Amino acid sequence: MDQAFELPDSTDWLETPLSLLAPFESSLRCQVCKDFFNNPVITSCSHTFCSLCIRRCLSAEGKCPACRSSDQELKLRRNWAVQELVDAFQLARPSVLNLARSENARLARGEEEIEKPAQKKRKIKQAEEKELQVPETDSQGRRTRSGRSINSSAEERIVPHIMPEVIEDSQDDEEYMPEDGLVACPICFRKMKEEAVFPHLSIHQQEEEAPVKPPTKPASFGSLKGPSQRGPALPNKQPERLPAINYSILKDNSLRKKLRDLGIPDWGQKQLLQRRHTEWMNLWNANCDSKYPKSKRILLQELEVWERTQGGHAVTPSAFSTSSNVMRKDFDANEWSNNHDDDFKRLIANARKKSEAQVRSTIPGASPSSSEQREPQPQHPARIPANGARIEFNPDTDANHVVDLSG
Amino acid sequence: MASSVAQKRLFHEYKNLSTNPPEGITAGPVSEDDMFYWEALIQGPEETPFEGGVFAAELKFPRDYPLSPPTMKFIGGGVWHPNVYPNGTVCISILHPPGDDPNHYEHASERWSPIQSVEKILISVMSMLAEPNDESPANVEAAKMWRERRAEYEQKVRDEVKKGLGL
Numbered sequence: 001m002d003q004a005f006e007l008p009d010s011t012d013w014l015e016t017p018l019s020l021l022a023p024f025e026s027s028l029r030c031q032v033c034k035d036f037f038n039n040p041v042i043t044s045c046s047h048t049f050c051s052l053c054i055r056r057c058l059s060a061e062g063k064c065p066a067c068r069s070s071d072q073e074l075k076l077r078r079n080w081a082v083q084e085l086v087d088a089f090q091l092a093r094p095s096v097l098n099l100a101r102s103e104n105a106r107l108a109r110g111e112e113e114i115e116k117p118a119q120k121k122r123k124i125k126q127a128e129e130k131e132l133q134v135p136e137t138d139s140q141g142r143r144t145r146s147g148r149s150i151n152s153s154a155e156e157r158i159v160p161h162i163m164p165e166v167i168e169d170s171q172d173d174e175e176y177m178p179e180d181g182l183v184a185c186p187i188c189f190r191k192m193k194e195e196a197v198f199p200h201l202s203i204h205q206q207e208e209e210a211p212v213k214p215p216t217k218p219a220s221f222g223s224l225k226g227p228s229q230r231g232p233a234l235p236n237k238q239p240e241r242l243p244a245i246n247y248s249i250l251k252d253n254s255l256r257k258k259l260r261d262l263g264i265p266d267w268g269q270k271q272l273l274q275r276r277h278t279e280w281m282n283l284w285n286a287n288c289d290s291k292y293p294k295s296k297r298i299l300l301q302e303l304e305v306w307e308r309t310q311g312g313h314a315v316t317p318s319a320f321s322t323s324s325n326v327m328r329k330d331f332d333a334n335e336w337s338n339n340h341d342d343d344f345k346r347l348i349a350n351a352r353k354k355s356e357a358q359v360r361s362t363i364p365g366a367s368p369s370s371s372e373q374r375e376p377q378p379q380h381p382a383r384i385p386a387n388g389a390r391i392e393f394n395p396d397t398d399a400n401h402v403v404d405l406s407g
Numbered sequence: 408m409a410s411s412v413a414q415k416r417l418f419h420e421y422k423n424l425s426t427n428p429p430e431g432i433t434a435g436p437v438s439e440d441d442m443f444y445w446e447a448l449i450q451g452p453e454e455t456p457f458e459g460g461v462f463a464a465e466l467k468f469p470r471d472y473p474l475s476p477p478t479m480k481f482i483g484g485g486v487w488h489p490n491v492y493p494n495g496t497v498c499i500s501i502l503h504p505p506g507d508d509p510n511h512y513e514h515a516s517e518r519w520s521p522i523q524s525v526e527k528i529l530i531s532v533m534s535m536l537a538e539p540n541d542e543s544p545a546n547v548e549a550a551k552m553w554r555e556r557r558a559e560y561e562q563k564v565r566d567e568v569k570k571g572l573g574l
Contacts (some may be wrong), residue, residue, distance in 0.1 A: 007418050031522040032473060033412055056412075057521055060474045061505065065521040068505060271494040309411030310470045364548035 008093070009034075014102035018109070025093075029084050032065060033056060037086045039289040045069045048079050052286035059278050073244070151390050168332040241288050242281045245273045263296070264303060268312045277304050413472040417442040418489045420525050426480040434466070447479075449531055451568060452537040456561040460568035463487055464497070464532075466525065476502050476519035479528065486565040487560075489539040490549035498545035501531045 010025035030037050032053035039051040047066040049057070055073055057065050064071050143379050152195045242262075247255065252270045259266040259273060266273070283302055287293050412437040417436070419511050431450035436442050445466040451457030463482050469475040479502060481495035490498050544550030552560040 007415075007422060009419055009422050011423055016428055032416075034423075036417050053412075053521075056474060060471075063520075068520065121487075305411065306508065309413070314470055 012097060013100065014166075016097070016104050018096070021096075021100075025089070026216075028089055036090060037079075038080055039286060040079040040082040040086070042079045044072060044075045046138060048082055051078075051289040052282060055282040055286055056279075059282060073285065076289075083291070107289070113393065129398055226382040239284070239288055239293060242284050244281065245277065247277075259349045264300070265307070265312075272312050276303070276307070276311055279311070410476060411470070413468065413470060414442045415470065416473055424526060429526060431533065432526070434525055443470070443472075445477075445525070446482075446542060447525075449536075451519055452533055455537045455542065456564035457536045457568060460571055462536075462571070466528075472523040473523070476504060476523070477525070477528070478502065479532065483546055483571065485571040486536075487543050487546070487549050487564050488550050489544045489546055489553050490535055491549075492545040496545070497532060497535075498543060499528075499531055499535050499540075501528055502541075532561075 002213060010022045010029065013019050013022040013025065028036055030040070030048075030050045030053050032049055035050070035400050037048065037050055040052045042048050043054065043064050045064050045067050047064055049065070054076060057063070058071060059075050062072075064068055245258065247257075247270075250258070252273070255270060255277070256266045257275050259277060259280075262277075262280060264276065268276070280299075280303055283299050283306075287299060307324075408419035411553060421435050421442070421532075424432075428434075432447065434445055434447035436445050438444075445468070447464045447466055449462045449464065451462065464479050465482050466477045466479050470495070479497040479499075481491060481497065484495060486495065492498060501519055501523060503518045505518045508524040538540045539550070541554055541555055549560070552563070
């Protein structure tokens with residue numbers, strides 16, 4: 001587990017001259033998992049999260065983690081623009097970070113700043129000129145072609161302007177450099193003569209129209225036109241989303257059968273079955289938001305990881321690890337009351353001694369004011385503040401369970 | 408790798424806290440083999456009776472972190488404060504999940520949500536040391552003293568701080 005410091009993180013920028021990229025990178029990361037957005041979706045309150053992260057939050061709490069307004073899974077919408085930002089940034093990140101770090105190292109070595117940058121500039125200029133020539137003649141010659149070609153030539157023209165800023169002298173990205181007169185297809189990166197590129201691109205266009213498996217190199221150039229072209233084509237090959245289940249109306253066995261039908265493990269008590277089904281539903285539906293959905297086998301492996309870390313194979317039973325679980329939607333009241341039966345009985349007995357009426361005070365109307373409902377706390381007679389103000393309630397103590405039970 | 412969401416997220420937070428720590432705060436897992444158990448050191452905020460003190464606390468994270476908040480407990484005792492239980496457990500709104508508001512005094516916006524973080528918790532605890540919230544007294548005696556006999560309260564805090572530093 002010592003790869004903690006190998007995890008790419010926004011703080012990687014802090015020690016470089018590009019420290020201002022740290023907040024930029026943070027904003028491309030999901031606030032729940034702190035990773036780059038993975039299949040970002042937008043909530044009805046306009047906050048963006050990874051599809052899986054927000055689904056897990058919503059199934060636990062039903063609220064947006066950022067602003068806490070209520071939301072539903074069904075209202076989540078994919079946020080392609082953010083996905084492309086993330087893809088593009090991740091592609092550029094290593095080289096930019098390298099450049100920033102080597103700049104740092106150079107500054108640290110105290111080299112003169114006059115010579116090298118000048119050299120670099122010349123090199124970049126050359127590259128720029130070299131590249132600019134290629135697409136420019138092309139786009140002029142073929143302006144009358146279909147909109148698609150104009151699009152792609154526009155893309156190519158953008159490239160030379162962007163690339164030189166990113167390139168490091170020795171680490172040029174070969175894909176975009178016209179070596180021996182060949183240029184790379186912006187989609188599949190195969191090298192070919194420049195005249196061949198546009199006819200070749202139409203092959204990709206045909207491929208896209210007829211649903212085939214996704215290209216091996218997803219984001220990069222191809223993604224520039226992703227939203228308009230791939231978006232509408234998706235639903236055809238998308239796996240169907242799983243509907244939510246109202247667990248309370250299902251008997252153990254019918255729930256077990258549902259899990260079996262879905263092809264996921266069906267062992268364990270009902271509470272575990274519920275949690276497993278919820279996790280599976282989240283994994284599955286988040287996968288439906290992906291441009292390149294994973295296979296069921298991979299999803300099953302992810303469920304297996306969940307099983308080991310949070311599910312039935314987890315070391316500590318997570319259900320009772322924190323008091324907050326009492327508030328969870330999938331909280332198993334029966335199991336809880338079985339486990340705490342003795343506590344409840346003792347507390348009830350104590351409370352009865354004090355006052356019969358007060359024990360039942362959580363029934364609406366049984367007590368005249370809500371402040372009195374708070375009074376029956378057998379455990380903390382000493383804690384009543386001198387001024388008679390509202391008593392504090394500690395969710396960790398058993399006092400709370402008296403209320404839970406009678407309510 | 409079979410690392411869970413929680414572990415990965417805790418790695419991120421750990422890295423963030425070690426490369427860019429907020430002033431007066433240090434925190435990290437006791438051992439990198441168990442990301443769910445952390446220790447933190449908090450400096451007593453300046454211009455408060457806690458000034459000069461360094462307070463150690465343990466943080467325990469649930470397996471479904473960040474859906475559920477961690478718990479935080481000062482270890483070694485010596486934090487005499489209205490919002491800290493005599494056993495050291497910290498009672499502060501950011502550590503309470505939003506559904507769980509037995510006192511009806513906490514704004515939902517102050518409470519735990521998956522977008523909060525260890526860093527925000529520790530910063531909140533630091534400002535809690537400076538400004539107790541006597542609406543939720545975890546330590547009623549301390550709350551009473553803070554409300555009614557402020558000088559005595561501050562003296563007691565200073566004494567505890569000195570004791571904690573071994574003076």
